[in-house]
Amino acid sequence: MTEQNNAGQSRPDSATDGRNHPGLTTDQLKQAYYDMLLIRRFEEKAGQLYGMGLIGGFCHLYIGQEAVVVGLQMAQKDGDKVITSYRDHGQMLAAGMDPRGVMAELTGRATGLSHGKGGSMHMFSREKNFYGGHGIVGAQVALGIGLAFANKYRGTDEVSITYFGEGASNQGQVFESFNLAALHKLPCVFVIENNRYGMGTSVERASASKALWKNGEPWGIPGKQVDGMDVEAVNAAAKEAIAHCRAGKGPYLLEMSTYRYRGHSMSDPAKYRQRSEVDEIRQKHDPIDHVRNLLKAAGVDDADFKEMETKVKEIVADATEFAKTSPEPDPSELFTDVLVGE
Template sequence: MEKQEYLDLYYQMVLIRLVEERAAQLYQQGKIGGFLHLYIGQEAVSTGLISVRKPQDRIITAYRDHGAALNCGIPAKEVMAELLGKATGCSKGKGGSMHMLDVEKNFWGGHAIVGAHLPIAAGLALGDLYQENDSVTICMFGDGATNIGYFHEALNLSKIWNLPILWVCENNQYGMGTAVEKASAVSEIRQKAEGYGIPNRRVDGMNVLEVRKNAGEVIDKIRSGEGPFFLEIITYRFRGHSMGDPERYRQADEIKKWQENDPIGILRNVLIGEKIVTEAELDVIDAQVEDEVQAAVQFAESSPDPEPEALFENVYAGEYTDG
């Protein structure tokens, strides 16, 4: 890996962290509506995965999507503007926190019905298989999604059609407030992939370099035509399921233990410890991200709301008269 690649991983994780910390504040100030699901603690997962994708590779994820959106290259200002429901947001203010998407960045959402995007991801991969592209679809979802029927239909389809897809279960230990072992017949989620004959690995999701290494290896396999692969990535969300989560389902010392494994701190220690970069260089990035996020907030706050006419735009692509 080049030095710049390490710096970029660090930059992206800090960017996600700061964008979300500011989003949490804006939410508490009432400037962000609806639900807000923070990715804080899980940054290494999407950052590591998306760092090895090629431009033609499609990314699709669930509703905890700010991290993946930023990793895919949606500017922080457009993510922030979407959170504030502004016309300049990546979904033009019509999607909100859970529904970010940018076709130009090959980022296919942002999906808020648990598990429902898995069959859609299979379809993206089917499209590429049909058109004989060498694209791979990377589909992320939580541990909770592995208990719903869509998961099983999609995994089964991906195997029988040999689809170029990487299934990524972000096992953050809880589906909302229900622990994996209470909701899933097997607590090692990758066993479910085993049931469909899909090769799989379990990966430490707090270490971005581990995620990156494993993702790179298996994406190459998929691209070479070996069919679907399944990664179970062990991670933890430091914040509640969404803003306003009373967190009765877990103890403070459990959160503390995981926070000692902060993915940003781990990377920082590796980079400095192995003398890849200096602490000062990382501090410069921290300061740059502070500025970028500040600018993003200003951009979002000063952006216009969608015009009233936008209410009726894009219900259909075609022109129809109803009445």
């Protein structure tokens, strides 16, 4: 049994694999596959550069969580704002930020998006409405509702997409933000990226709330739990949440059930979980493999996949070479962009 997508090409019905297919076209799936593959290969290279000593400080990789940001980004429009935590490289690429600038920032070069002064955790692009990765756990949530307030104050229908992890979900400022967002009906989509482990502690051990998508209920914030490894399910939920916000109905909470394949950061050996757990997710629930299987069933051949892989590798190689050959910031940059009170 098959269903016809909007591009007129058939795909297997959801009954054949037990997963939800809300209906991305084959062309949209190809774009999602490409975007997720770019994030995956970029992050793999970032991990290599960190091991070589070319990236200093912290580095939190997004490998395994690609479907979350890609599915959400596909549901957004120009003008919507995005803010996230320190696991931010994937969001930057999905937002359309130049891979050269992202890699240069990771390696602390003057050509980086934050001029080499932000590094892995603190990048920013006003042009792409990306308001930063933030190193303080949960701090970006309060800023996210500030962005939503600005949208409402200006009378636009733009929304704020505010990402945070399950480890940040019980921070006091998160609940304060829920209260204000609900009180003022702010157009903010709260996105919990529940990858099961905050630092080295599982969510089961750290959270009395076992259904994080219900955490907004005391303030009347609707929520939904979503398979964050399925880009179509993410996209469908994102469309619903964003439409809710655009209609002036206030905030919406999405809990994305996802998984990170690597440790919390590059210094984390992740010995708090079994290797078999990671292998099972990779083999049975990988977000990129899932879309690849859908595309194969829709008639996309190996040549198309090879072409996308080649293009992605070229982009990552170019970004890496650009970063390696770019200059470090001038010492005078120590005194720029610094606010001094009197």
